Amino acid sequence: MVIFPVRCFTCGSVIGDKWEYFVNEVKKGRSMKEVLDELGIKRYCCRRMFISHVDLIDELVRYSRKV
Ligand SMILES: [Zn+2]
Known part of the structure; x- marks a missing residue:
């Protein structure tokens, strides 16, 4: 899991x-x-904090959608 501040x-x-x-x-x-x-x-x-972190988990999101 990605650590979020x-x-x-x-x-x-x-x-x-x-x-x-x-x-x-x-x-x-x-x-x-x-x-x-x-x-x-x-x-x-603040929005940038969320959006930039989502880039890091993007792969994970794609993977979970495939399944
Ligand atoms: Zn802020």
Whole structure:
């Protein structure tokens, strides 16, 4: 599992508790933008934290969809 930071590096807001939900929703096929909006992640710096981490698990997501 990819380690996700507890806080945004730029603004320091807590994002770690939202990561698991975010990943699960994205794996279901929802768009990242939609899930971030739902979670109330408005700042670009925080959104970037999620989106850049998803790139790392992208392979994993693809794999789980195949199965
Ligand atoms: Zn931030």
